[in-house]
Amino acid sequence: MALLTVDIEQAGYKPQDAVISQVAFKLERSCLTGMIGANGAGKSTTIKAILQELPFVEGNVIKKEGTTYSYIPERPIFYDELTLWEHFEFVAAVEQLGEEHLTYAKSLLKKFRLAERVHEFPATFSKGMQQKGMIALAMFTNPDLLIIDEPFMGLDPGSTKLLLDMLEEEKEKGTGILMCTHILDTAQRVCDSFVVIEQGTVKACGKLTEVLTKCGAEDGSLYSCITVADDGNE
Numbered sequence: 001m002a003l004l005t006v007d008i009e010q011a012g013y014k015p016q017d018a019v020i021s022q023v024a025f026k027l028e029r030s031c032l033t034g035m036i037g038a039n040g041a042g043k044s045t046t047i048k049a050i051l052q053e054l055p056f057v058e059g060n061v062i063k064k065e066g067t068t069y070s071y072i073p074e075r076p077i078f079y080d081e082l083t084l085w086e087h088f089e090f091v092a093a094v095e096q097l098g099e100e101h102l103t104y105a106k107s108l109l110k111k112f113r114l115a116e117r118v119h120e121f122p123a124t125f126s127k128g129m130q131q132k133g134m135i136a137l138a139m140f141t142n143p144d145l146l147i148i149d150e151p152f153m154g155l156d157p158g159s160t161k162l163l164l165d166m167l168e169e170e171k172e173k174g175t176g177i178l179m180c181t182h183i184l185d186t187a188q189r190v191c192d193s194f195v196v197i198e199q200g201t202v203k204a205c206g207k208l209t210e211v212l213t214k215c216g217a218e219d220g221s222l223y224s225c226i227t228v229a230d231d232g233n234e
């Protein structure tokens with residue numbers, strides 16, 4: 001059974017006002033799935049439906065029993081009154097995680113060159129540092145499933161490379177990953193499967209070759225799978 005089976009008929013922010021419809025795909029273990037689409041296509045809304053944060057969802061999002069997940073939002077969210085390290089301690093306490101998780105957290109923070117800053121408040125960090133803090137917070141719990149919205153925003157080239165290596169390691173551990181991104185050349189290189197969202201619905205889904213064929217991308221590039229809606233202006 002897949003880690004997560006998404007089969008949404010309709011979903012949105014107000015009852016009976018669908019923003020996405022007929023969105024169906026599966027997330028498997030050890031598989032990095034890239035969700036791509038133009039601005040406003042419905043990627044973040046699909047993620048919110050998966051996280052059960054939408055008031056209106058018709059259909060099903062079925063998690064395999066016992067599956068744990070972590071979510072890395074597009075914009076980092078921290079508690080103002082907690083230092084970065086206190087965030088790790090807080091999550092560890094709430095989720096009843098053992099000392100080995102906090103040891104793993106320290107190694108992640110070291111890799112991200114945040115070890116010296118852990119006792120400071122994240123609000124005083126740069127955007128990229130906040131993003132790396134969020135990534136470490138999501139990973140230290142060792143979830144079965146990682147859901148990541150635009151992970152490369154604000155990351156310097158070294159941190160981007162580090163994150164890509166970490167995603168590879170996560171996959172080797174068996175983690176399933178859903179990653180929303182506009183960095184399509186990177187997505188094309190690293191993702192195992194794709195979900196192309198257009199105007200709130202799935203335009204294509206599957207391995208690269210299937211998706212390129214379904215989208216008629218004759219140049220073999222994911223960029224050709226994304227149609228930007230005409231806003232009617234000259």
Ligand SMILES: Nc1ncnc2c1ncn2[C@@H]1O[C@H](COP(=O)(O)OP(=O)(O)OP(=O)(O)O)[C@@H](O)[C@H]1O
Binds near residue numbers: 037038040043
């Ligand atoms: N909180 C909200 N309330 C009402 N409508 C919303 C809300 N958030 C998003 N929408 C609408 O839902 C549609 C899909 O937006 P969504 O944020 O899912 O797009 P996206 O594919 O993630 O875009 P982007 O690449 O710009 O992040 C858009 O028309 C947007 O205006």
